Amino acid sequence: MTSTRERQRAAARARLEKEMAQRAEAARKRRQLQASIGAGVALLLVAAGTVWLVASLGDDESETTPQADGADAGVTCVWNEIPAEQRRETTVDVGVPPTTTPPDTGTQVMTLDTNFGEIQVEMDLSEVPCTAASFSHLASQQFWDNTKCHRMFPGMLQCGDPSASGEGYRDTDGTGGPGYQFANENLPVDDRPAYPAGVVAMANSGPDTNGSQFFFIYQDVELSPDYTVLGRVTEGLDVIQEATEAGHDGAFDPSPGGGHPNNDILINSLTVSEPQ
Template sequence: MTSTKERQRAAARARLEREMAERAARARKRRQVQAIVGAGAALLLVVAGTVWLVASLGDDDKATDTTAASGTSLCVWNEAPAEQRTPQTKDVGLPGTQQPNVGTQTMTIDTNLGPITARLNLADVPCTAASFTHLASKNFFDNTKCHRLVTEGLKVLQCGDPSATGKGYRDTDGTGGPQYRFAEENLPTDERPPYPEGVIAMANSGQPGSTGSQFFIVYGDSQLDPAYTVLGKITEGMDIVKKVGAAGHDNAFAQQAGGGHPKTETIIKKITMSEIQK
C-alpha cells in the first residue's frame, strides 16, 4: 500500500504541475495580448502614415494645380531692382506666371527688308514664347535695329535691343532689354552642330538665367556652346538674313564679342505673335 507521505508528495507534485501549467497559460495569454496590441499599434501607424501620405500627395496635387495647371508651365520672371536698371532698360511690365506649353506659334518679324517668320513649339519654349508674346503686345521691338552681325567663326544676326533705335546705332552698346530676366529653355546639348543654319535663338550674358529680349538668327552653321535657348526655326526670310550677312559689318564690336553693326541697315518695324495653334 502507498504510504501517507508518498500520497502527500504526489499531491504536492500535482499542485505544482497545475500551478506551472496555469502560469504558462497566463504567460502565453499575456504574449498573445501583447502581440495583438503591438500589431494593432503597428497597423495604426501604417494607416496613419498612409493617410498622411495620401493627404500629402493630395496637397501636392492641389499645389501643382494652383501653380501649373494642365497644359501650362510655371514661368519665373526675375525683375531687376530699379537701382540696377540702365538707360537701355525698357520697362513694360511682366508676363503672367502660368503660360501655355501645348501647341505652336508663328513669330513674324516685319523688317524694312521684308518679313522673317519662325515657328515656335510651346512644348520646348513655353516661357520664352510667352515673353515674346508679352513684349510684342507692348510694341517693345517696334522700330528697333538688328544691331550686331558676326561673319567669322559664327554667322549670326542679332536683334532685340530696345535701345538700338538711333541713326548709325550710336545710342546702343548692345546691352538693352526688358527689366526682367528668365531661365534658358530648350538647350541643344545633344545636337551637332548645336546651332545650325536656320535656327533662331536667344542671346544672354553667358550666365544662367540671363535671357532677356535679344535674339539671334543663324545664317550659317555656328559652333556655339549649347547655352542659349533655341527659340525655333526660321520658315521664311532666310534669304534676307543671308544678304545682310554677305554685306558685312563695321567691326564696332571687334574689341568685345566680335562683329559689328550690319552695313545693311535692318530695322524691325514690328514683331507679332500668332494665336496658339494646337
C-alpha cells in the same frame, strides 16, 4: 498597414519637397550672382559674343515648378524683375507677362516685317512655353517695332535691343532690354551643331538672364549650348542672308569680334500669333 501605393505617393511627395528646396536655393544664388556682376556690364560682354564667359557662370537649370509622379500642374514661369539700381537708361519697362500658366502645347508664329522682307519663326510651346509667353507680352507692347538689328558675328545676326533705333543706335552697343529676366529653356546640349542655320536663340548675360535680345543663325554655328533655342525660321532665311551680305564694320575686332551690320536692318514690326 501602409499600402505599396501609399508608400510610393509619400516618396514622391518627399522627392518633390526636396527638389523644390534645391531649386529655391539655386534661384537665390543666381539672383546674388546677377546682382554682383551687374546686369548691364554682363549683357554687353555676352551680346558681344563672349560665349566662354557665359559658360563659366554656372547653373543653366530652368526655373520651373517641379512635379511629383503623376502630377499635371503645367509650367510656372518666373519673371525676375531687375532692381531699379541695376537698370540702365536703355531698359524699357513694359511690365511683366501674365503670371498665369502659359500654354505648353501647340505652336506660335513670330513674324518680323523688315526692310529686307518678311521673316517667320515657329516656336514650339512644348519646348519654350515661358520664352513664347515673354515674346507674346513684349510684342503686344510693340517692344521691337522700329528697332534695328545691332550686331553681327560669323553666321549670326543679333536683334532685339529696344534702344537700337534712329541714327545713333550703334552707340548703345546692345545694352537694352525689358525690366525683367527669365530662365533658360530648350538648351541644345545633345545637338551637333548646337546651333544650325535657321535656328533663333536668345542672347543672355549668364544663366537664366534672358530678356528681349535674340539672334538669328544664318550659317551653322558651334557655340556652347547656353542659349535658349526659341524657334526656327520657317520663312525668310534668304532675307536674313541678303541683309547680312554687306558684312559688318568690325567695331568689336579683334576681341570679341564682329561689329555693327553695314546694312541698316530695320524691324518695322514684330508680332506673335495666338497659340495654334
